[in-house]
Amino acid sequence: MEPSDAVHPGPGRAVWALSPRLLLLPLLPVLLGRGLRAGAAASSSGAAAEDSSAMEELATEKEAEESHRQDSVSLLTFILLLTLTILTIWLFKHRRVRFLHETGLAMIYGLIVGVILRYGTPATSGHDKSLSCTQEDRAFSTLLVNVSGKFFEYTLKGEISPGKINSVEQNDMLRKVTFDPEVFFNILLPPIIFHAGYSLKKRHFFRNLGSILAYAFLGTAVSCFIIGNLMYGVVKLMKIVGQLSDKFYYTDCLFFGAIISATDPVTVLAIFNELHADVDLYALLFGESVLNDAVAIVLSSSIVAYQPAGLNTHAFDAAAFFKSVGIFLGIFSGSFTMGAVTGVVTALVTKFTKLHCFPLLETALFFLMSWSTFLLAEACGFTGVVAVLFCGITQAHYTYNNLSVESRSRSKQLFEVLHFLAENFIFSYMGLALFTFQKHVFSPIFIIGAFVAIFLGRAAHIYPLSFFLNLGRRHKIGWNFQHMMMFSGLRGAMAFALAIRDTASYARQMMFTTTLLIVFFTVWVIGGGTTPMLSWLNIRVGVEELSEEDQNEHRWQYFRVGVDPDQDPPPNNDSFQVLQGDGLDSVGGSRTKQESAWIFRLWYSFDHNYLKPILTHSGPPLTTTLPAWCGLLARCLTSPQVYDNQEPLREDDSDFILTEGDLTLTYGDSTVTANGSSSSYTASTSLEGGRRVKTSSEEVLERDLGVSDQKVSSRGTPLVFPLQENA
């Protein structure tokens, strides 16, 4: 019952200081909520307890209002930043400036605003209250404080190191623009990662699956280990030189290795896309970086979980090590399963309901299911972000085929917008954080060491792995590709999010600062150097890779070939291009077989014959692929559409079930083609006229039949399967 005895009017410990932590940019202003709620509560509590002095209430209300306004202003700052970035990007794209990517730009703008905020705004002083009471030895999450008869509820925000309490020179505005790090991890990353999975170009991804997996898993582990060890050396050196003022353990170094191993060649890939650079290199880089992120997240949490038996021995402990490996495998496979299962469930729901007549419902369901993956994984103790990645891949591979055309574009566009906003927000925030973040620890030795370490780590992972992979690959990864991969080791959003997640200790603060600088450097230098590097390394640009939408347009042409031009349908395009004789991809035809990793071929056949027919409306009817004793099951699971599509071809079906190499392709597939393209035709009409209801499934079917007939007549043209060519 004693009055508090230690009042620290620490400058700028803001009123409602929690708000900025909740600040969710791509969402809507919770923080405003805070402010408003506070205001409302203040006014209402005023009504309830009239005996309290009106003056006091007014003061509280005013303070809350003031804080609320500041919150709005700080969010507005970010919106202004993003708006500026968008306008400048447009200008750059308009003038075909390529030396600076939008993310780099967002960082620069963030940096400028950060400098202004840091040096331009006066340090204001807030009110706060220190209440020192020796309680039991743990802090409770909720405190009830009796202030002269009125009870106030307080919630634990976190621990602060005792040294900081008085010394931190804080500024309201700076505090406001500093978000809760978990916002990055739980709100900004999921859309980015989901989009990556959802927009994965599966054809080239699966073609290079083996190499991608090797780079992502082995490569990241090697890189993490090498960087960790090098940094441990650097830390030892710093200790000798006397530059290290606090503890820095071996596990910390490994943790740094893990977070900095997450590459994010967003700039490079954007330029690749624009210049139409080699698609296989694109697939390798993109695939690696996507899986890479997942590996880095799980790896870093495994390292955190690595706790040797004695608390103070930060030496190697075999048991703890294997426990960490177990945790890694557990979390990874668990998250993978979670993501895949949600994807499969969504596919089944969209397949067996006629939800596609109501695109809005379909999109909403799709969104909710994808989001629930994140929650489900988190609820089960796995990593939501990783689960979301695999969910994205599964959704794109199966569910996408069941969606109505409108939902396809809707879902793509929805996630594209979310991804764009989230990504640019993270990069502007990075720029801002360099000046507004309060706990930077700049250590030149560590930073230089880190740059060297990531260079060596990347080299030690790309070149040896490529060497070993080339032993198995028939289509070798050339030196120029290897150099390009080496060069493209940018660090981006994921490294930043992992680094900012925990900046409590000295070691972590130093890591955060270093990560930030590495991100800055790589985004600007490598982003700017991509185009010269491409020409210097003689990497083909201007490859007329058919983008997904282009494929839509060209689908009618594919009919001639009679193969599946569906989303994933891998090697057909090459043969198509060969037929077209555009010369650009003339190597393509001959290398297709070699590139199909055996694991891919096995998977493809299983996927094509069983999974796709079960989960989507496409593929051969299960009745033809499953053994006879599963007849009933097969009939239940096969969608009637497949039969309908099959009808006009039925008598010839058996002739066309070809077995080429490891791949079983049935001619029935081509009907899917017809379906796909006719519904894309539906799309155009429906968007023209909005008369979706009329172009319902019956019409689609009618057209399908028509198209199928049309194809039947052209069936005389040889079925050019790429694998056949080499047979």
Place this chain on the structure above:
Amino acid sequence: MEPSDAVHPGPGRAVWALSPRLLLLPLLPVLLGRGLRAGAAASSSGAAAEDSSAMEELATEKEAEESHRQDSVSLLTFILLLTLTILTIWLFKHRRVRFLHETGLAMIYGLIVGVILRYGTPATSGHDKSLSCTQEDRAFSTLLVNVSGKFFEYTLKGEISPGKINSVEQNDMLRKVTFDPEVFFNILLPPIIFHAGYSLKKRHFFRNLGSILAYAFLGTAVSCFIIGNLMYGVVKLMKIVGQLSDKFYYTDCLFFGAIISATDPVTVLAIFNELHADVDLYALLFGESVLNDAVAIVLSSSIVAYQPAGLNTHAFDAAAFFKSVGIFLGIFSGSFTMGAVTGVVTALVTKFTKLHCFPLLETALFFLMSWSTFLLAEACGFTGVVAVLFCGITQAHYTYNNLSVESRSRSKQLFEVLHFLAENFIFSYMGLALFTFQKHVFSPIFIIGAFVAIFLGRAAHIYPLSFFLNLGRRHKIGWNFQHMMMFSGLRGAMAFALAIRDTASYARQMMFTTTLLIVFFTVWVIGGGTTPMLSWLNIRVGVEELSEEDQNEHRWQYFRVGVDPDQDPPPNNDSFQVLQGDGLDSVGGSRTKQESAWIFRLWYSFDHNYLKPILTHSGPPLTTTLPAWCGLLARCLTSPQVYDNQEPLREDDSDFILTEGDLTLTYGDSTVTANGSSSSYTASTSLEGGRRVKTSSEEVLERDLGVSDQKVSSRGTPLVFPLQENA
């Protein structure tokens, strides 16, 4: 330095109890963030302070993890609910069941889950800590608590009434599913309201502008006042009967009148849409309910601001009353201005940049600007939700015309999905809240009184107002329309959000419970009764109102008439329908003039001649509408596209600048038509083929010219302006 003396191990005052308050459904799980961050902080603070016992840390970490999982589970509950709702809606739509709207369904599912949570889960006990210390007479926002040497930071969550501290029998799960009310106001309502503004059918809205404004402003005020007074009578009665256990002032009654006056005929309008009921009635109902919401928000905050001079005199105070009226006008006009200004700025930016070549950038900008309205208004002390409404209307009226076709559909679909999710979430939450909300005050007399009061309030507003409006309107609002409007007085999301915003006092809790019941009753009973009511009242259904998308399809046909079939272009369609002779709208042609309120005609001419040319690519060139001395300005502001469109017609231009009644329509307008339709053609091709780049402005222009030529040849057909008919 005294140890806390009053520990209340209140059951279920959960660890990290803040989390559920931040829970933002349509967004991403902040609360997961909380949980995770907590875990991370726990683990890191562990690393930093090794001297603390490992056991304690583990306990905290485990608790945080547990809480984190519960958060995920509670969010998953909502996702499950929404998913179930979506699937059932599909089933209903599929089978054409109309007696229950999706919102009603969401409420039922919410109710069921609420019952399960309430009675199915055991009450768990959490940990918390009461720390009673007599401080100075105000609570500080941040507390620093020294727990045996470690400093913890606590933030003020709010006041709790002393009686509640021990008595509340709380349950972790129930707490988890109870959100911070401001989430509704700041996150769920803005997309709903923006969508309402953005999808407003401007043609009919503006045609009935006068009546809509009368219903929305006068009607809501009348309704609020009548309900408030009736409820004050009820409260007096309750006091006499002895049913009232706490204070209930006159201002509280007025506040109740304000929140319950916000109608939300979402169910009725959905059914209207489906049955193609009379469009004017639709416009009246929709327009009223949209503006209604804005009026109710501002009205309720004005009433809260009404504070008579003496704190204890809750009697009438003229000064305070006029202050409240001033606040009402200030907030309303401020929010309106804010929304309109942001809309205009967006229109100008999209007009004068060629952002439309990059739809993703454009959509992102559009989204950010619309969102910034909310923040800007909140930062300036206005109401964000109201600002967002007018921003939506402005964006639809001007910016929409500048967007690329892809952005148009993107932005529409984006907001449609957000709206759908937010709305259904609110309704499921309402169902849930009936059982899980902890502070219900059921008072039968108050509830019955409220039902009678809202009935009388609605009657006293619809019938007299309609009578007076009919004096001025040439096309009278018939009795059947009046009855239907009377019947459609549903209460929905807005009333709920306003009621839940503040449930601190006894009076507010009673209001909340009553509002919830009113929403339930009206949504179910009126939602189910709409179809029978429509046929009973002989209201035309099956009116082939051309929806916006249909208009796109029909644009080619409009050319014949040579009038602007642009987004807003109000009365032309009727004349078109008359030409088509479809008979359904045969009254249409003759009533067009009478219905155009003078305010509308004035506005339309100003808008058409000045605002649209300045803000969009459409309309007549400013050089023709502005006086000669503004020549330079006019040339700067007019977009080159307008001139280009104008070119082939230039020599005849002057002939066709007709001045009919109050309306100045220039023939130049028809070129816009050509532009509009040719770009909608672009849309179809671009969505077919994804080759957006190729169908760039040059091609559009080429087509425009072609189209214009085509039209020039058909210029012989009479220009059927609806106003001309009656002249």
